[in-house]
Amino acid sequence: MAISSRADLEAFWMPFTANRQFKANPRLLSRAEGMHYWTPDGRKVLDGVAGLWCVNAGHGRKEITDAVSRQLAEMEYAPPFQMGHPPGFEVASRLVKVTPRDLDHVFFANSGSEAVDSALKIAIAYHRVRGDAARQRLIGREKGYHGVGFGGISVGGMVNNRKFFGAMLPGVDHLRHTLDLEHNAFSRGVPEWGAHLADDLERLVALHDASTIAAVIVEPVSGSAGVVLPPKGYLQRLRSICDKYGILLIFDEVITGFGRLGAPFGAQYFDVVPDMITAAKGLTNGAIPMGAVFVRKHIYDAFMHGPEGVIELFHGYTYSAHPAACAAALATQDIYQREGLLSRAAELSKRWEDAVHSLRGCPNVIDIRNIGLVAGIELQPRAGAPGARAYEAFTKAFEQGILIRISGDVIAMSPPLIITPAQIDELVGKLGEVLRTVA
């Protein structure tokens, strides 16, 4: 359908969007290939965010489209409860080859939010099936983003995602976040200062007692709250405190999974093995919705007791391991392997770092953060109008032919992993031009 008037936009209640502002001045995308989108009027836009941190292999991958259409023609749907289909088992076996160590079982969902809520439920149920039912408390972190289910917003730490929705899950507490411009502004890669912030978990153990705590969930690198990096040694410290007290550690790798940092998962990049990893986005290159929870062997094994005819986990989705999503995931993994994309960010990260740090000195830039193929550029908020300056940069960037993301006054970039050095220069060069025009 060609959109010709505002009335055509009315019915769609857009997610995480200022609907009236958008509908008064819409930004539409209608085609995509490689590193680019095109607008309906034919303007080419360089994708600086891999769609929404998901199109890691770039747009329009015919191999994925063909695999999905073949699967839909062969069998569009099969029930996942008490029944199975070959692509579900194939994709599971394939995926656990790229996960760290013994994270060798996978539970499928359809989004990052569902993956997170599944992981939280698995954590609580895990302790219960082992006879430790008092461990029900979940620990998240300030500024964390874990999707929009009630579990995810409860452990999440972004105020606007929480304050409208009443009571959260009971028994949740939060670690302090790790963003500190006073100590760490303009760090290149992970900041040196702040590993001790992980000791917040000791404080929460002292307050609640470890015997009540089921799991801690953190993003190895927070994306949605504006690219917050773990200080050097922080994740290791969190791991050892969890080990000390028998608390499960969940890494939410919806953004960092599938090559974003230069390794398949952040867990490998940081050399810290969590008990569970949640993933989505890059799992299917964004082509078909799919989420996953990878669990360590001891977690899966803990459920495999009792009579064999009894369902071990009363949880799942109509579309868990949907055949079309499995086909998309398999084709995506083929591309990642063949093109070396799960490690490509490591090759480009120095070039990326130098490019984004060249924006230091642009008006109102108060911090630049980078890791792998991720960057956050924080702007000084305008007095009394938080977010307005970054929003102006975002709209001007789109007019100039680059797609970026904003969260508050932080500009985030996470391009497809196929970006070339020349395209890095183009993306960052155009952003610099834009920033110089934003007062």
Ligand SMILES: Cc1ncc(COP(=O)(O)O)c(C=O)c1O
């Ligand atoms: C770390 C993290 N967890 C969970 C989610 C939620 O994923 P979805 O939007 O697919 O539900 C996101 C989305 O950006 C995310 O970044």
